[in-house]
Amino acid sequence: MEFPLHISLVSFLLLLSIVNPIFAAEVCKFPAIFNFGASNSDTGGLAASFGALSSPYGETYFHRPVGRFSDGRIILDFIAQSFGLPYVSAYLDSLGTNFSHGANFGTGGSTVKPPYSYPTSPTFNFSFSPFYLDVQYSQFKSFIPRTQFIRKQGGIFANLMPNEKYFSEALYTYDIGQNDLTAGFFGNMTAQQVNATIPDIIDNFSANIKKMYDLGARSFWIHNTGPIGCLPLFLANFPSAEKDEYGCAKEHNEVSQYLNYRLKETLAQLRKDLPDVAITYVDIYSVKFSLFQDPKKYGFEQPHVACCGNGGEYNYNVNALCGTTINTNGTKTIVGSCEKPSERIIWDGTHYTEAANKVIFDKIATGAFTDPPIPLNMTCHRSVTKTL
Numbered sequence: 001m002e003f004p005l006h007i008s009l010v011s012f013l014l015l016l017s018i019v020n021p022i023f024a025a026e027v028c029k030f031p032a033i034f035n036f037g038a039s040n041s042d043t044g045g046l047a048a049s050f051g052a053l054s055s056p057y058g059e060t061y062f063h064r065p066v067g068r069f070s071d072g073r074i075i076l077d078f079i080a081q082s083f084g085l086p087y088v089s090a091y092l093d094s095l096g097t098n099f100s101h102g103a104n105f106g107t108g109g110s111t112v113k114p115p116y117s118y119p120t121s122p123t124f125n126f127s128f129s130p131f132y133l134d135v136q137y138s139q140f141k142s143f144i145p146r147t148q149f150i151r152k153q154g155g156i157f158a159n160l161m162p163n164e165k166y167f168s169e170a171l172y173t174y175d176i177g178q179n180d181l182t183a184g185f186f187g188n189m190t191a192q193q194v195n196a197t198i199p200d201i202i203d204n205f206s207a208n209i210k211k212m213y214d215l216g217a218r219s220f221w222i223h224n225t226g227p228i229g230c231l232p233l234f235l236a237n238f239p240s241a242e243k244d245e246y247g248c249a250k251e252h253n254e255v256s257q258y259l260n261y262r263l264k265e266t267l268a269q270l271r272k273d274l275p276d277v278a279i280t281y282v283d284i285y286s287v288k289f290s291l292f293q294d295p296k297k298y299g300f301e302q303p304h305v306a307c308c309g310n311g312g313e314y315n316y317n318v319n320a321l322c323g324t325t326i327n328t329n330g331t332k333t334i335v336g337s338c339e340k341p342s343e344r345i346i347w348d349g350t351h352y353t354e355a356a357n358k359v360i361f362d363k364i365a366t367g368a369f370t371d372p373p374i375p376l377n378m379t380c381h382r383s384v385t386k387t388l
């Protein structure tokens with residue numbers, strides 16, 4: 001006997017939803033985002049602490065410097081937008097901030113391991129942020145009771161604080177690790193020496209995730225480290241580095257890849273160890289690298305040349321960084337931006353343009369570059385992210 005069509009369709013869909021629970025799952029509605037990281041995800045923390053960035057930072061979208069290391073929005077902004085959430089306010093910014101839907105603990109120059117554990121650069125002064133990952137964790141840890149106290153107290157600040165239940169429902173985003181590698185390379189370590197520090201960096205990172213879990217965090221979205229060897233910062237400062245067919249420094253990229261390999265493996269283990277957790281590993285490396293492999297495909301040109309900079313093959317000079325004032329033959333000029341930032345991948349030699357960030361966001365949001373392979377808007381589902 002044959003079943004009527006609608007019954008078999010129903011049972012087929014039912015079967016599908018058992019076999020692949022993502023079809024049954026609803027789109028995630030994260031009420032808040034808490035971010036941890038470095039300059040790729042800073043929305044004003046470093047600028048609030050140590051002085052504002054100068055124009056032309058922010059010129060494309062905000063039309064003024066807003067503490068983001070780009071000409072416009074960064075990936076975290078696109079993530080927030082995609083959930084209909086406001087841009088994430090920097091925790092360290094005491095002016096005009098609104099934490100009702102999250103907070104950003106990431107600051108430019110942050111490392112996973114304490115900055116004092118790295119050698120100082122013999123060639124130039126890199127200032128790594130004092131707000132390394134453990135400090136960001138402590139800030140977050142006290143943020144919970146303090147914001148809840150303020151809410152209970154009432155008054156004008158109460159509504160600027162997150163609802164208590166948001167801490168377990170929020171999306172916890174991470175973008176950190178690149179500066180640990182940068183600190184090693186600029187501290188005159190060989191690629192092998194930097195490589196050898198990676199297990200320690202990953203252990204430290206893993207310990208952080210566990211401690212965040214203990215504070216109630218459940219949904220994690222974790223960016224790996226990009227291809228540092230494609231950045232003007234590295235290309236200009238290590239001119240003798242061997243290049244790959246796309247003009248990126250091979251050895252530097254290999255060290256990023258090893259960090260990413262260890263990170264992915266560690267996150268897979270954490271997914272098994274921690275009950276009721278949703279951990280998504282995001283392969284930012286592959287997405288960023290694809291821009292350098294085929295820039296034209298995305299409307300970009302001069303892939304390794306910074307848009308905002310001052311001369312040289314990569315338009316990058318550590319003594320004349322984007323937005324700084326330089327003295328040429330007695331005339332003061334500001335290091336400014338290229339004609340069309342929308343046609344460039346790299347903004348200031350280290351960070352990406354808004355145009356590149358948008359392409360990167362669109363790709364990572366699909367799930368094609370994540371482990372497990374599920375879209376951003378499904379990453380709250382614990383059973384799915386555990387079993388896929």
Ligand SMILES: *[C@@H]1O[C@H](CO)[C@@H](O)[C@H](O)[C@H]1NC(C)=O
Nearest residue numbers: 085086098099100101159160
């Ligand atoms: C804080 O942000 C929320 C969400 O965007 C908004 O509804 C609220 O009005 C803001 N509060 C203030 C005081 O601006």
Ligand SMILES: *[C@@H]1O[C@H](CO)[C@@H](O)[C@H](O)[C@H]1NC(C)=O
Nearest residue numbers: 121122123124187188189190
């Ligand atoms: C960097 O390291 C190399 C090899 O270890 C050494 O020869 C060189 O003197 C170092 N340079 C500085 C500036 O410390």
Ligand SMILES: *[C@@H]1O[C@H](CO)[C@@H](O)[C@H](O)[C@H]1NC(C)=O
Nearest residue numbers: 120121122123124125126127
């Ligand atoms: C680093 O900064 C210190 C203090 O500002 C200065 O004395 C030193 O010469 C700088 N070193 C380099 C390599 O620029």
Ligand SMILES: *[C@@H]1O[C@H](CO)[C@@H](O)[C@H](O)[C@H]1NC(C)=O
Nearest residue numbers: 191192195196251254255258
């Ligand atoms: C880094 O270390 C790993 C493990 O020892 C090794 O497989 C890899 O080739 C190393 N990479 C570099 C660039 O030294």
Ligand SMILES: *[C@@H]1O[C@H](CO)[C@@H](O)[C@H](O)[C@H]1NC(C)=O
Nearest residue numbers: 113114134203204207208211
């Ligand atoms: C990370 O490493 C530092 C120094 O090595 C250590 O003090 C800290 O406790 C570690 N953090 C975690 C969360 O394990």
Ligand SMILES: *[C@@H]1O[C@H](CO)[C@@H](O)[C@H](O)[C@H]1NC(C)=O
Nearest residue numbers: 311326327328329330331333
């Ligand atoms: C600065 O002066 C030198 C010598 O007169 C000249 O060669 C150079 O082109 C000038 N640089 C700029 C940027 O004007």
Ligand SMILES: *[C@@H]1O[C@H](CO)[C@@H](O)[C@H](O)[C@H]1NC(C)=O
Nearest residue numbers: 027365366367375376377378
């Ligand atoms: C969820 O994300 C996927 C992949 O980016 C997208 O195709 C889909 O439209 C999104 N769903 C909703 C309801 O926003």
